[in-house]
Amino acid sequence: MKLSPEDRERYRRQMILPSWGEKAQRAIKESCVFIAGAGGLGSPVALYLAAAGVGTLRICDCGAVELSNLNRQILHADDQIGENKAVSALRTLERINPAVRVVPLSERIGSDNIASLLGPARLMVDCLDNFPTRYVLNDYAVRAAVPLVHAGVSGLCGQIAFIQPPQTACLACLVPEAPPTGVFPILGAAAGVLGCLEALEALKFLSGTGRLLKGRLLFCDGESMEFQEVGFDRDPDCPVCGSAARPA
Numbered sequence: 001m002k003l004s005p006e007d008r009e010r011y012r013r014q015m016i017l018p019s020w021g022e023k024a025q026r027a028i029k030e031s032c033v034f035i036a037g038a039g040g041l042g043s044p045v046a047l048y049l050a051a052a053g054v055g056t057l058r059i060c061d062c063g064a065v066e067l068s069n070l071n072r073q074i075l076h077a078d079d080q081i082g083e084n085k086a087v088s089a090l091r092t093l094e095r096i097n098p099a100v101r102v103v104p105l106s107e108r109i110g111s112d113n114i115a116s117l118l119g120p121a122r123l124m125v126d127c128l129d130n131f132p133t134r135y136v137l138n139d140y141a142v143r144a145a146v147p148l149v150h151a152g153v154s155g156l157c158g159q160i161a162f163i164q165p166p167q168t169a170c171l172a173c174l175v176p177e178a179p180p181t182g183v184f185p186i187l188g189a190a191a192g193v194l195g196c197l198e199a200l201e202a203l204k205f206l207s208g209t210g211r212l213l214k215g216r217l218l219f220c221d222g223e224s225m226e227f228q229e230v231g232f233d234r235d236p237d238c239p240v241c242g243s244a245a246r247p248a
């Protein structure tokens with residue numbers, strides 16, 4: 001896909017990156033990304049992917065914007081309360097970068113509709129707040145070999161990894177059982193840090209630049225401001241990607 005004179009001007013500061021250039025910019029313009037969740041993580045992910053010029057963003061969230069979301073979900077403003085989050089995201093992103101195509105999806109993610117929700121997307125970004133739905137994304141990542149940027153955040157802390165089966169372990173190897181759910185504390189800036197890291201991983205993958213967090217889990221502790229990386233391997237007994245898993 002050719003770049004327009006406006007593209008060259010809008011993306012000038014990233015196109016002069018030695019690793020980026022015209023080739024990377026064209027690659028991301030041709031890309032389609034699935035963003036699961038338009039909340040605390042999905043907000044910075046969607047904003048930065050749109051600002052960077054990713055061609056199509058398929059944003060999925062079945063929830064409506066609530067007042068208690070606004071400390072962290074910076075895609076949404078006070079006058080968008082009550083609107084579906086995917087639609088609200090579209091309205092915000094149109095103003096950030098009208099050249100990006102945003103497809104709002106207001107369905108609940110399940111194993112029965114995940115393939116159609118993704119459409120032509122070649123990357124999934126996990127911006128969810130619960131593990132049961134994360135496992136739906138992970139199953140699809142393993143089954144259809146679509147890479148998944150995983151992140152989670154709670155309080156001032158979070159974690160992120162780049163999952164690309166069969167090259168890497170899957171999310172179920174890493175977190176075999178869903179931790180308990182419920183209303184947990186969260187500071188918007190912490191979600192912002194993790195979401196920005198996810199956006200960075202997504203852009204590196206789409207542009208074919210940099211070194212991804214494959215097989216590496218990065219813990220970010222905003223309270224002590226310590227970042228720690230831990231390697232992780234495939235679990236041969238993993239029920240999703242291990243030898244015990246049924247072939248699709």
Ligand SMILES: [Zn+2]
Nearest residue numbers: 170173238241
């Ligand atoms: Zn696994």
